Every structure is written in structure tokens, then in C-alpha cells.
Amino acid sequence: MLKKYSATPYVIWSILFIVIPLILIVTYSLSTKNPINGQLVFSFSNYRKFLELKFINVLLKSVTLAFKATIICIILGYPMAMILSKMEAKLQKKLIVLFILPMWMNFLMRTYAWMVILGKNGFINKLLSMVGLNLNLLYTRGAVLLGMVYNFLPFMVLPIFTVLLKIDNNYIEAAEDLGADKLTVFRKIIFPLSMPGLISGITMVFMPAVSTFVISNLLGGGKEVLIGNLIEQQFLVLNNWNFGSALSVILMIFILVFMAFINKFDKDNDDKGGVGLW
């Protein structure tokens, strides 16, 4: 009885803030506003518009950029998680705090800071000017990518680190006893066992990266338009909630497919007896 009882607030919460808004978005996306009386009329025109206007390109651009950011986060984050997990406990704790410390500051502030660093008269260009160089760093696709990697890297490192920490040392010792070298141990033991952490890291980096609009707005200078920016524009500037909702639904479906794909990976792994993240 208590169990049933205690779940009610969460049920109410999800209905109010997840289910109802979702239904609203889907309804909006499947309708247009009648210009005469302002009533909503059922129509697929928003989705047709998406295909007609070749916004597929923007979606692809967002996905490519988010994909690149995810790969870079893996390349940077995985070794970092390994180094952290092998450290002695005291130092490890300190480093983890240092690592999370920037996240105590507001995400917008940290992104604005990059504008100061990358600007034409910013920190990096001041250094470069000593050797007579001046590069255009800010308001480029590279700057947007940097912003994504910088902001989302902790979400890659932390889950991998947690999983690595939980791997039973006996497995590694057993492998070494059986004559495996370091590379084989990593390939056959550590990497497969860390898959759940890696996968949740990938989801946690890819999802916010593919839908961001703040990073592309600030570091892309309004030139690098991602799907998130298109959605923001429809809602805040062009006052077309219907088309904006359609774009959101398309993005949601896209992320859902991606998640299903990733989860399949995860399942296969579970059967082999991996270490769970939580």
C-alpha cells in the first residue's frame, strides 16, 4: 500500500509536466492556425513544409556536429576516466571535485567566457599576435564544436569513470595470470565491461548537443543555424508554434531512434554479464 501511495506525486508530476505537454506539442504540430478565426485546423502541412524547405540539411548539420562532439568527448574523456579511476583515493576525490567545479557556474556564463577568449582581440589572439598572427576563431563552426565539447565533456567522463571504478580487479588479475598483455586486457576485459558507462556517456553528450541552440547562437554568431535554433526562432520570433512543434517532434523521433539503437547495443552487452552503471 505504501509503495502505491508514495508513487502518486511522481505520477501526477509526469502527467502534468511530461505527458500533457507532449500531447500539446503533437497536437500543435498536426494543425495550422486558421488565419480568419485563429482556430486550430488539422493538417500535415507543417511536416510537408519541413521536407519542402530542405530543412533536412539543417537536421543533418546538427547531427553531424553533435556526432563529432560526441566522438571528441570519447577520445578525450575515456583516457581521462581511466586515469582518474586508477588514482589513489585521496587524490582522486580532489581531482573529481576540480573536474566538477566549473559546473557550479552557470552554463551561459561559461559559454560567454569563451566569447572573450576566442574574440578577435581576445586572449588567444593576443598571444598569437606576439608571433604576428590573428585568426578568426569566434563565430565559426569550430567554435560551436568547441563549445559543445567543453560543456558536455563531464557528462562523458563521469559515467565511464563510475563504471571503471566498479570493475572487479579479479577479472584483470585473472587475465594477466593467463598471460594477457596490457592491450589484450583492455580490449577483452576493461573496454567491454565499461560499455554501459560509455553508452550512457554517449547519450548524455549527443542528446543535448543535437538540440542545443544557445551554444550555436553565442559561438556561431547567428551564422551557424542548428535545428535547435530553427525551433527557437519559430517559437520566439516568428510566432509559428505549429511549425516549431513539428520541428520538435521530428527531432524527438530522431533522438528516440538513436536511443533505441544505442539501447540495443546495451542489451547485447548485458547478456555477456557487463557491470551496470547504477
Place this chain on the structure above:
Amino acid sequence: MKKNVLLVLIIILSLSFLYGCSSNDEVVLNVYNWGDYIDESVLDDFTNETGIKINYETYPTNEDMLVKLTQGGSNYDVVFPSDYMIEKMKKEGMLSKLDKSLIPNLENIDENFSNLEFDKGYEYSVPYFWGTVGILYNKNMVDDKVDSWDILWDEKYKDQILMMDSQRDTIMVAQKKLGYSMNSKNVEELEKAKELLIAQKPLVLAYVGDNVKDMMIQGEAALAVVWSGEAYGVMSEHEEFGFALPKEGSNYWFDNIVIPKDAKNKEAAHKFINFLLDPEIGFRNTDYVGYSTPNKKTFEMLDDEVKARKGAYPSDELLENFEVFLDPGDFIEEYNRVWTEFKAAN
């Protein structure tokens, strides 16, 4: 389970009571203005004089303001939309007619502003500020003569150009460069303007909003499309800047004061409007925001240097190719489409 439902009901009920209690008889005027568009000490003076408290909020663009007003949840008594937006709001019945007997200071406004296309005879709105759009340039970085929009398409200034991240203002630049009206309802002309803007994209450093002033001062760019007041704000403190009105013509605009239809405190709103039209108050605001005042008594109080600013108080011949934005009605869909396609282009 039943108890549970009861509990939820009690919580909701008590919350609604709390909400009900918070409103009382004291008049609070909800003012919704552009960011950085008033000398805020004026607000305190109004409260001291009349005892009416002011809840002051700001918006960055006309479109933001409209979305906030139409989607509800807000109750503004005084708003400051521009020309074409007033026309649109008027058409949609969002504005309340002004009672001119409550605004005696209206006589301070220059007669030239009494017959504006979008609202003749101050029926729904009274002028607050007006201005133009032109090119702000850094004389240390630009050695050509700046008198045409063409310079914004000059390869020489690649990555040194700032454009506005604002739909109609940016499309206007391309339309004027092509010699079209900025109120065009011709799809072909719009398509050409779009192509021109897409061609310009590689040369543009960024499409920006309010931060344009800071970026120019920091020397991030050489040329920027800005409103006249922002330009003179920068120029009054930094000598290396100039401001030019392009010969192909540009936009001149009006931001007027209106009272929305569903405003709760219409009487106080009229008082506030009358207060803003006072010459002395107008002078303080003009001094602060740097735009052109429609108030003839305020104008007389300005420094000669300010009165002589060609970009702010241009002569009639200079204004020949200038236009005021009109509300395109349903044709706005085409503008929206062109803007979105331009934004999405690589």
C-alpha cells in the same frame, strides 16, 4: 486513495487562496518597454509624484513583445511597439483607444508626427522616439567612403561586418540595395533579396542583437548595421566611429506608446503617458537613450551638437528614399519563410 485525492484538492485550494490574497487595492502599473530605452530614474519620479508603483519589464524585439502579449499570462498597461507592429496590433484589435483629454502634454509633440500612416491623429498611440537605420563604421578600419549598402558586400571587409539578427531590418538592407521597397509584397523581389543575403553570409562576422555596441567598441568588426541611437551612443564616447545613412534609402521608424486592450489600469496608464511627454522628462530620456525625440519642446532643450546630427535629425531630402515599415498582413508568412530559409542556408 480517496484520502490522497482529498489531500491534493486541499493543497490546490489553499494555494489558490494564497494567490487570491496577494492582490490588493494598490495600483501597480505594468510597463513593458524595449531594453535600455528609458532613464530609469524617471520611473521613481513618477511614483513619487503620483503614488503609482511601476512594475518595469523589457523586451528585445517587437516580435518577442507580440508573442508575450498574445500568448497571455501577462498584463501590461503600457507598451512601446514600433510602427508596423502598431498597425498589426490595431488590426487584430489588441489596442485600446486613447482618451486624449487625459494627455494634455500631447501638444508638445511636433505636428509632423500627428499624421503617421500606421495611426493617424494619435488614435491609439503617441510618439515616444523615432530614428533611422544606417551603417556604423570604425574610421581606423574603413578607408572607403561609406554612403551605400554596397560596402557590406565588399570582399575587402570579409569577417568585419555585423548584421542585425532581426528579420525585417536585415531583409530591408537587401531590398533597398536592390532598389525595391522594403514593404514589397512581391515574392520574386523577396527571393532576390534572400539570394543577396545568402551571398553576403560568408562575408559577415556575425548576426547580432544588443551586443553590437560592445563589439564595435572592442574593435571586433569594422562595419555594422545599427539604429541611429545606438550609433550616436557609441560615437559620443569614441571618436573613431562614424555613422552614415545609405543613399539607396533605409528605414526610418517610430516607437510609439500604446495601451493594450486588456490593460487593467488604463487611467494610470494615461497618466504615465502624459508624464513621459513632459518636456523635462523627455529631455532626460533623450539624453539617456540617444534616439530622436518627437517632442518639439524637448528638441529645443538639446545641445546644438545633438540637433545637428544628420543621422538622427536628417533633412527631408536625405529622407527621400526612406520608408516606414508597414504590416504586410498575411504576406508576413513569405517574409518568415524567406528569413528561415536564409538562416538555414549554409
